[in-house]
Amino acid sequence: MRRFPVRLAVGACAGALAAAAVAPSSLHAQGFGVYEQGACTMARAGAAVASSCNDGSAIYFNPAGIVAGPDSGPATLISAGGTLVGARGGFTDRFTGLESRLQDKFVPVPNLYLTHRIRPNLAAGIGLFAPYGLTIDWDPTSQGRFLAYHSRIAGVYIQPTVAYKFLDDRVSLGAGFDLSYVGVGLKQRVDLAAQTLPTGATFGMLGVPTGTDFANVEVSGHGIGAGYHLGTQIKVTDRIQLGARYLSRQLIKVNSATAKITQIETGLATATALPGIPAGTPYDALVAPQFADGGPLSDQGGSTYLRFPDQLVLGVAVKPFERATLEFDYQYTWWSVFDQLVLSFDRLGTRVQHEGYRNRSTFRLGGEYALTDATALRLGWYTHKGAAPAETVTPLLPEGDRTSVTAGIGTRLGSAFRVDVAYQYIDQADRRGRTTDGGLAVPTAAINNGLYMFHAHLIGATFAYAF
Amino acid sequence: MQLRTLAAVALAALPLLAGCRTDDALGGPDLSATHGLFQRYVAMGNSITAGFQSGGINDSTQAQSYAVLVAQQAGVSQSFFVPYLNRPGCPAPIQVNSVNPPVLVGGSTTPGCALRRPIGSMPFVSNVAVPNATSFSPLSNTDPASNTNILTQMILGGRTQVQAMQAAKPTFVSAWIGNNDVLGALTSRTNPGNPALVTPLPVFQANYKALVDSIAATGAKAILIGVADVASIPYATPGAVYWCLKTGLCPGVPAGGFPPTLTVANNCSPASTPFAGQGEATLIPWVIALPKFAAAAQGVPQTIDCAVDEEVVLPAETQNLQAAVTGYNAFIKAQAAEHDWAYLDVNPVLVAAKAEIPAAGQQPKVATFPCLPGLTPAQVAAGTPCGPSGGLNKTPNVLFGTYFSLDGAHPSALAHRVIADSVIATINAKYATTIPLAGL
Numbered sequence: 001m002r003r004f005p006v007r008l009a010v011g012a013c014a015g016a017l018a019a020a021a022v023a024p025s026s027l028h029a030q031g032f033g034v035y036e037q038g039a040c041t042m043a044r045a046g047a048a049v050a051s052s053c054n055d056g057s058a059i060y061f062n063p064a065g066i067v068a069g070p071d072s073g074p075a076t077l078i079s080a081g082g083t084l085v086g087a088r089g090g091f092t093d094r095f096t097g098l099e100s101r102l103q104d105k106f107v108p109v110p111n112l113y114l115t116h117r118i119r120p121n122l123a124a125g126i127g128l129f130a131p132y133g134l135t136i137d138w139d140p141t142s143q144g145r146f147l148a149y150h151s152r153i154a155g156v157y158i159q160p161t162v163a164y165k166f167l168d169d170r171v172s173l174g175a176g177f178d179l180s181y182v183g184v185g186l187k188q189r190v191d192l193a194a195q196t197l198p199t200g201a202t203f204g205m206l207g208v209p210t211g212t213d214f215a216n217v218e219v220s221g222h223g224i225g226a227g228y229h230l231g232t233q234i235k236v237t238d239r240i241q242l243g244a245r246y247l248s249r250q251l252i253k254v255n256s257a258t259a260k261i262t263q264i265e266t267g268l269a270t271a272t273a274l275p276g277i278p279a280g281t282p283y284d285a286l287v288a289p290q291f292a293d294g295g296p297l298s299d300q301g302g303s304t305y306l307r308f309p310d311q312l313v314l315g316v317a318v319k320p321f322e323r324a325t326l327e328f329d330y331q332y333t334w335w336s337v338f339d340q341l342v343l344s345f346d347r348l349g350t351r352v353q354h355e356g357y358r359n360r361s362t363f364r365l366g367g368e369y370a371l372t373d374a375t376a377l378r379l380g381w382y383t384h385k386g387a388a389p390a391e392t393v394t395p396l397l398p399e400g401d402r403t404s405v406t407a408g409i410g411t412r413l414g415s416a417f418r419v420d421v422a423y424q425y426i427d428q429a430d431r432r433g434r435t436t437d438g439g440l441a442v443p444t445a446a447i448n449n450g451l452y453m454f455h456a457h458l459i460g461a462t463f464a465y466a467f
Numbered sequence: 468m469q470l471r472t473l474a475a476v477a478l479a480a481l482p483l484l485a486g487c488r489t490d491d492a493l494g495g496p497d498l499s500a501t502h503g504l505f506q507r508y509v510a511m512g513n514s515i516t517a518g519f520q521s522g523g524i525n526d527s528t529q530a531q532s533y534a535v536l537v538a539q540q541a542g543v544s545q546s547f548f549v550p551y552l553n554r555p556g557c558p559a560p561i562q563v564n565s566v567n568p569p570v571l572v573g574g575s576t577t578p579g580c581a582l583r584r585p586i587g588s589m590p591f592v593s594n595v596a597v598p599n600a601t602s603f604s605p606l607s608n609t610d611p612a613s614n615t616n617i618l619t620q621m622i623l624g625g626r627t628q629v630q631a632m633q634a635a636k637p638t639f640v641s642a643w644i645g646n647n648d649v650l651g652a653l654t655s656r657t658n659p660g661n662p663a664l665v666t667p668l669p670v671f672q673a674n675y676k677a678l679v680d681s682i683a684a685t686g687a688k689a690i691l692i693g694v695a696d697v698a699s700i701p702y703a704t705p706g707a708v709y710w711c712l713k714t715g716l717c718p719g720v721p722a723g724g725f726p727p728t729l730t731v732a733n734n735c736s737p738a739s740t741p742f743a744g745q746g747e748a749t750l751i752p753w754v755i756a757l758p759k760f761a762a763a764a765q766g767v768p769q770t771i772d773c774a775v776d777e778e779v780v781l782p783a784e785t786q787n788l789q790a791a792v793t794g795y796n797a798f799i800k801a802q803a804a805e806h807d808w809a810y811l812d813v814n815p816v817l818v819a820a821k822a823e824i825p826a827a828g829q830q831p832k833v834a835t836f837p838c839l840p841g842l843t844p845a846q847v848a849a850g851t852p853c854g855p856s857g858g859l860n861k862t863p864n865v866l867f868g869t870y871f872s873l874d875g876a877h878p879s880a881l882a883h884r885v886i887a888d889s890v891i892a893t894i895n896a897k898y899a900t901t902i903p904l905a906g907l
Binding site: 093095201202207209211271272436438450 | 492495587616620
């Protein structure tokens with residue numbers, strides 16, 4: 001039986017596994033971070049560490065904020081919301097001019113919060129949100145399909161939180177415990193031309209054209225992790241407030257990944273006789289044994305791990321006049337923890353993929369103006385550099401420098417209900433990247449073969465009920 | 468009020484502090500000379516387009532193909548993906564052609580086939596031409612007349628030329644197909660000029676139209692290149708040339724110093740001589756004549772006879788070859804006109820080069836008679852004169868002029884530059900492009 005050592009690129013997506021519950025899209029935040037965890041804060045471009053929105057989202061934006069509200073009135077608040085993320089963009093090959101497009105979809109990102117004031121200076125709550133995740137879908141015929149045409153990470157955090165305020169209510173402290181459930185998913189094609197023969201030559205060296213899909217790989221798995229979240233808010237004056245929060249990093253071990261591998265008919269046959277292979281032999285027949293039970297391309301189990309980075313956010317909020325609030329936040333994210341992806345499979349072996357992300361800063365500016373006692377208008381803007389280095393801008397996550405503008409409105413309906421809506425536009429700088437690993441174990445920017453172009457429209461809404 | 472001012476300043480300054488969007492440039496090729504026409508250029512054809520020279524092909528000869536040169540001049544060499552073959556080649560080109568079997572590049576006398584270079588990230592094949600391809604080949608690898616061979620596998624991997632062309636989503640296509648529909652007859656070792664090996668015109672037309680339709684279906688613009696007059700290439704020489712050089716009886720043509728034991732029959736004489744031969748219209752392939760020279764030089768009597776059908780292209784067969792080329796080219800030209808594409812007839816360049824008398828001491832561009840190597844050690848050392856005014860041949864090879872490689876049928880690297888410039892000039896004239904000429 002002929003045996004073809006298969007060098008699948010499944011590792012290319014090791015990090016791209018996904019959860020079934022929620023599917024955040026990451027083409028709207030740095031790296032695979034997701035910052036749209038409430039419509040009120042979203043409309044302020046996420047600037048809320050010093051002055052929290054009164055919708056429970058402080059559980060994510062600053063745990064200390066859940067005790068920052070008025071000491072009287074309803075003690076319990078429950079809110080539910082979500083954001084529809086519509087990422088648009090594509091890849092243009094610099095040499096051939098050929099374009100691949102992202103599939104036009106709107107991906108929902110839900111969030112849910114519950115807070116309760118136990119005493120005037122003590123509050124507790126629980127939140128469910130997804131601070132890390134991505135869903136990227138390309139057409140299965142896209143140029144980068146051999147790295148990935150679908151990648152998904154869904155890190156869903158459940159965070160019980162308590163907060164306490166003291167020093168005449170001028171200082172608040174909050175803390176939460178984060179339990180995360182992370183799902184990962186990846187789909188990619190495998191190129192027959194890149195596969196090796198026992199002689200060491202590749203099928204491509206026998207003329208098989210590059211881009212000959214002969215296998216489809218679907219990887220999925222899930223894992224759990226744990227961490228913590230700390231925050232503080234300090235009221236300096238009646239018009240100036242400071243805030244800070246720290247979300248710890250997490251190590252997610254995915255020990256239950258599976259790879260479902262199916263053969264794709266190439267429809268090609270040898271044009272002439274090759275050593276040991278008669279003329280007219282279908283390639284599909286040559287590789288079919290690899291897909292049989294126990295073969296290297298049969299369905300199999302695997303494992304990987306992911307590292308979610310820690311975040312530190314510092315902010316200052318000012319009230320230039322009574323009805324207006326401005327906030328500036330500075331965020332630092334330790335993306336360098338995402339330096340490699342390691343994927344191990346039962347029969348395909350282990351592959352290590354270099355990622356080399358860099359720590360990055362984000363600058364956020366948000367404002368809110370109260371039109372009436374019940375209704376507020378909001379605007380925001382943020383910018384950050386891309387966390388991915390030039391050599392790892394790929395179809396899995398082609399991120400880059402981003403700038404975003406936001407707007408929204410919130411209003412109270414009666415005494416108990418509140419609704420907030422927000423719109424966000426994200427503009428990503430065109431960035432060079434690649435659609436192949438070029439056969440290199442550690443690809444360099446020298447093999448970047450085109451330009452990724454992206455923008456996104458996001459629509460968010462949050463409904464809150466206080467009682 | 469101070470807070471308001473502070474807030475306003477912060478709002479204005481933040482974008483500056485944080486940095487603004489900086490786009491990477493695509494960094495693609497400069498397509499201005501072709502107005503984007505050459506964004507994705509695909510070359511279809513046979514051995515000439517593939518870069519076959521001296522009976523072989525490797526990455527060196529492939530890089531000398533006119534198609535590669537055209538892509539370079541159009542500024543798209545980085546997006547013109549050539550299926551380069553490792554050296555020595557598949558097969559290796561001939562290094563010494565005056566011995567049997569010939570010595571190939573790398574020193575072997577046995578043709579082999581080296582593998583393709585590692586393919587890297589080549590997104591598609593741009594030069595899809597395959598040596599030996601006929602008009603049957605672009606759409607079929609299984610038709611016996613498509614001459615499918617190991618290079619079909621190495622270059623196309625099981626696809627047809629049309630499939631490979633379509634996979635590239637071309638914006639411009641050059642197609643030079645049809646030479647092997649007549650060349651196979653000329654190069655037949657058992658019956659040079661065999662009419663049965665010439666593709667009948669109606670069949671050629673059907674094949675060629677299918678090819679043209681497949682190109683048109685992609686929306687690409689194109690240049691169609693006419694078939695070369697195989698009767699004009701130095702692979703075969705009129706018998707009259709042999710007779711004149713042997714006898715010295717033709718005005719202005721002194722005797723060529725043939726071995727005494729080599730006889731050229733009088734039926735090879737020009738029609739204007741008292742022998743009323745048919746030598747002008749009878750073609751003698753060099754692969755037939757050279758062994759006779761070698762044997763005669765060893766003292767074995769040999770005869771070149773223009774009536775032996777198994778050794779020469781008879782006048783009727785020559786006329787048949789030329790008529791086929793004329794018919795093919797009329798159809799190709801009409802197809803180009805129908806699709807408003809460019810058309811190039813290479814034969815005027817070939818005929819002019821053949822008619823050109825070389826400067827004293829220089830090799831001709833197209834030899835009217837194969838320039839033989841020295842047959843004795845003294846001749847080799849001194850060099851053998853190539854024609855009345857030609858330079859000396861101090862190589863161990865039979866030479867066919869500077870425009871042809873050591874097989875006498877395929878263009879040399881120099882000729883590829885000439886062809887490239889003809890192609891470029893034709894494209895520029897038709898499509899108002901400004902591709903610079905490759906130059907010599």
